[in-house]
Amino acid sequence: MKTKKFVSALLASAVALSLVAGCGGGDKKKPDEKKPAAAAGAVKVGVFLPLTGDNAAGGELELRGIKLANKLHPEINGKKIELVIADNKSDKAESANVVARLIEKDKVKVILGSYGSSLSMAAGNIVKDSKVPAIGTSCTNPQVTKGNEYYFRACFIDPFQGTVMANYAFKKGAKKVAIVQEVSNDYSVGLAKFFKEAFEKLAGPGSVVDIANYQTGDKDFTAQLTNLKAKNPDAIFAPGNFTESALLVKQARQLGIKVPFMGGDTWETQDFVNVGGKDVDGVAFSSAFDSTKAATPEAKAFLDAYAKEYKGEQPGGLTALAYDSYLIALNAMKAAGVEDSKNIRDAIASTKDLETTTGKTTLNADGDPIKSAVIKTVKDGKFTYIDMVNPGDLKVK
Amino acid sequence: MNHNKRNIMLTLAALVVLFGLACFVQAEVDSYIRRIVNLCLIYAIIGLSMNVTNGFAGQFSLGQAGFMAIGAYMVGIFTVPVELRADVFYAIPMNPHLVNVYMPLWMALILGGVLAAGIAGLIGTPVLRLRGDYLAIATLGFSEIIRIIITNATSITNGALGIKNIPPLNDVRYIFLATAISYVLITLLLNSSYGRAFKAIREDEIAAEAMGINLFYHKNLAFMVSAFFAGIGGGLYGALLGTVDPKNFLFTLTYNFLLIIVLGGMGSVTGSMFGAIIVTAGLEYLRVFDEPLELMGVAIPLFRPGLRMVVFSILLMICVLFWRHGIMGTNELTWEKIIHFVKHPLAGFRKKGVQGK
Numbered sequence: 146m147k148t149k150k151f152v153s154a155l156l157a158s159a160v161a162l163s164l165v166a167g168c169g170g171g172d173k174k175k176p177d178e179k180k181p182a183a184a185a186g187a188v189k190v191g192v193f194l195p196l197t198g199d200n201a202a203g204g205e206l207e208l209r210g211i212k213l214a215n216k217l218h219p220e221i222n223g224k225k226i227e228l229v230i231a232d233n234k235s236d237k238a239e240s241a242n243v244v245a246r247l248i249e250k251d252k253v254k255v256i257l258g259s260y261g262s263s264l265s266m267a268a269g270n271i272v273k274d275s276k277v278p279a280i281g282t283s284c285t286n287p288q289v290t291k292g293n294e295y296y297f298r299a300c301f302i303d304p305f306q307g308t309v310m311a312n313y314a315f316k317k318g319a320k321k322v323a324i325v326q327e328v329s330n331d332y333s334v335g336l337a338k339f340f341k342e343a344f345e346k347l348a349g350p351g352s353v354v355d356i357a358n359y360q361t362g363d364k365d366f367t368a369q370l371t372n373l374k375a376k377n378p379d380a381i382f383a384p385g386n387f388t389e390s391a392l393l394v395k396q397a398r399q400l401g402i403k404v405p406f407m408g409g410d411t412w413e414t415q416d417f418v419n420v421g422g423k424d425v426d427g428v429a430f431s432s433a434f435d436s437t438k439a440a441t442p443e444a445k446a447f448l449d450a451y452a453k454e455y456k457g458e459q460p461g462g463l464t465a466l467a468y469d470s471y472l473i474a475l476n477a478m479k480a481a482g483v484e485d486s487k488n489i490r491d492a493i494a495s496t497k498d499l500e501t502t503t504g505k506t507t508l509n510a511d512g513d514p515i516k517s518a519v520i521k522t523v524k525d526g527k528f529t530y531i532d533m534v535n536p537g538d539l540k541v542k
Numbered sequence: 543m544n545h546n547k548r549n550i551m552l553t554l555a556a557l558v559v560l561f562g563l564a565c566f567v568q569a570e571v572d573s574y575i576r577r578i579v580n581l582c583l584i585y586a587i588i589g590l591s592m593n594v595t596n597g598f599a600g601q602f603s604l605g606q607a608g609f610m611a612i613g614a615y616m617v618g619i620f621t622v623p624v625e626l627r628a629d630v631f632y633a634i635p636m637n638p639h640l641v642n643v644y645m646p647l648w649m650a651l652i653l654g655g656v657l658a659a660g661i662a663g664l665i666g667t668p669v670l671r672l673r674g675d676y677l678a679i680a681t682l683g684f685s686e687i688i689r690i691i692i693t694n695a696t697s698i699t700n701g702a703l704g705i706k707n708i709p710p711l712n713d714v715r716y717i718f719l720a721t722a723i724s725y726v727l728i729t730l731l732l733n734s735s736y737g738r739a740f741k742a743i744r745e746d747e748i749a750a751e752a753m754g755i756n757l758f759y760h761k762n763l764a765f766m767v768s769a770f771f772a773g774i775g776g777g778l779y780g781a782l783l784g785t786v787d788p789k790n791f792l793f794t795l796t797y798n799f800l801l802i803i804v805l806g807g808m809g810s811v812t813g814s815m816f817g818a819i820i821v822t823a824g825l826e827y828l829r830v831f832d833e834p835l836e837l838m839g840v841a842i843p844l845f846r847p848g849l850r851m852v853v854f855s856i857l858l859m860i861c862v863l864f865w866r867h868g869i870m871g872t873n874e875l876t877w878e879k880i881i882h883f884v885k886h887p888l889a890g891f892r893k894k895g896v897q898g899k
Binding site for chain 1: 779
């Protein structure tokens with residue numbers, strides 16, 4: 146009995162403690178709420194990213210970009226910008242909750258996020274209903290912004306990347322190509338679909354000789370590759386997760402498939418090279434950002450700040466895009482003020498030739514950016530720039 | 543008035559009062575709180591449904607995510623307005639037989655439930671011969687099979703791209719009614735002879751069979767009823783989020799509900815309700831731990847995203863260590879207990895011996 150009483154006491158104190166912590170949080174907030182009245186207000190910008198769960202690695206990289214942008218541009222029209230950072234746990238229901246919380250409880254004027262299209266789509270209806278604009282960092286599925294006038298994004302969409310790679314393959318002289326897609330990954334399916342469409346327009350029907358599928362987490366691709374080898378393509382387009390893709394390329398080389406591989410921007414991670422080793426040398430993939438060459442003064446500032454903050458690391462595309470999303474919001478608030486979310490929305494929609502880390506950004510009617518893509522390769526284990534594709538240069542769109 | 547009648551009247555009165563409360567919440571409270579309330583209610587339905595097989599019939603099944611997926615996809619496929627479907631199915635066009643079929647939400651929900659129950663009946667026939675861990679593994683695998691079928695049936699489900707544009711449902715009244723109906727139906731079932739048969743199977747299969755209970759029939763029935771309500775819950779979940787995709791229904795989703803029923807009490811209907819509310823609302827409440835905290839001008843590095851999960855897990859561990867049967871165990875919160883508590887609010891704190899007198 147005594148132990149039970151002790152336990153009850155312990156639990157009661159735990160609950161009390163969490164209550165105190167809860168109130169602590171509340172108390173801490175109050176001065177913040179008072180501050181706006183005194184100092185005419187900090188502007189609140191909501192950030193929702195997967196900081197725990199499956200996508201935490203990506204979320205963390207993007208958070209770096211947003212924090213860095215906030216550090217370099219901490220003020221707007223004399224007011225301080227305060228980031229309200231929330232974790233969506235890589236979970237859709239959680240993502241919807243957290244965005245509703247940012248809007249209703251924290252009264253943010255504009256929202257940045259998220260990594261992962263499905264997480265952003267779960268927030269779509271909420272930002273639309275409450276008329277608070279959101280800028281996606283790296284949600285590439287077209288459905289995120291389509292039909293939702295309050296959702297924008299900083300990254301380019303799957304169709305664009307697929308089309309860019311199709312044009313690139315055709316330019317390099319490929320006549321027939323094969324596609325290997327990660328069928329359980331929306332990103333891979335989207336890229337593959339638009340690659341196929343564009344390439345068939347360029348090289349004629351029947352030029353895509355094979356489409357093979359695999360599932361996220363697969364380790365053995367010999368069956369698909371043997372089939373594909375018999376079709377004898379000039380190049381293989383295999384967008385997908387970096388681990389699976391690296392294994393795929395490796396196994397293809399072991400089977401004696403010598404043709405070039407192409408992919409999307411997910412390959413731009415050190416793990417891709419670590420897993421693939423020498424075999425991934427010479428692959429080509431599209432990316433939004435080139436860290437070796439600053440495209441704009443803003444990019445220069447970003448690269449310098451990043452090098453200072455995270456010594457010895459190269460910023461990836463995700464961090465740059467997150468940085469850009471902050472710039473787009475900042476630029477819109479400069480024009481429209483910080484009071485009315487609807488005005489901010491209109492200002493974001495009319496973003497034109499804004500200098501961002503990834504070149505000049507203009508948003509189209511859907512809220513998607515029109516910007517150049519960079520084609521990169523792996524050379525001696527390092528990502529190297531090989532080409533730049535401007536939206537205007539594409540033969541087939 | 544006998545006790546039975548009194549209890550029914552009280553239950554009805556409570557439902558009316560709660561519905562009134564739901565209307566109030568709908569009208570007065572901001573959309574964030576509404577969303578949490580709705581999520582609690584939906585998780586309560588799914589927790590209840592899982593409790594039917596796991597808590598009452600004593601069969602350790604982990605297939606809930608699969609059944610939810612079926613329900614959610616029925617809502618996703620049939621309730622998206624016809625004119626918006628081309629936007630959703632931009633990669634591979636929707637199956638021509640389905641592209642013009644539209645259903646109101648309630649119909650899609652029921653269809654999802656019925657389909658989930660039908661599939662559960664099919665799969666239950668071979669699988670329910672297994673017991674314990676083996677059954678858990680088989681049902682887990684089965685829920686993954688459903689997910690992979692959904693991923694690959696692109697012309698019906700849009701595959702990995704998911705479905706968007708489901709008319710959003712953030713209406714507490716609607717979801718409350720669905721929860722109330724599920725609650726009443728499940729309680730009625732569990733208080734009937736079927737429910738007693740479930741409990742007999744849970745306690746001892748051989749003894750139950752010796753008493754003339756058809757094991758196979760009753761296990762399958764529990765499995766199908768569970769799948770039906772999981773399908774409804776999944777449908778509401780899809781409608782609340784406004785979008786579904788296969789990654790939503792990974793097997794880890796099932797553990798949410800396992801947590802709810804273990805915390806609430808395996809074999810307690812009211813326990814599942816409490817469990818759902820505690821887990822969902824509690825996690826949101828603990829969000830303060832994720833926010834940076836400054837104490838006397840110094841930021842405490844511990845307060846960063848993810849801390850709330852640590853705190854939550856510790857609270858759970860304490861709970862499970864000392865209340866091994868969950869909050870309610872196999873008991874229910876009955877009107878007798880409430881009335882007793884109202885009459886003698888301090889009785890629970892006295893020594894057991896005194897209470898008995």
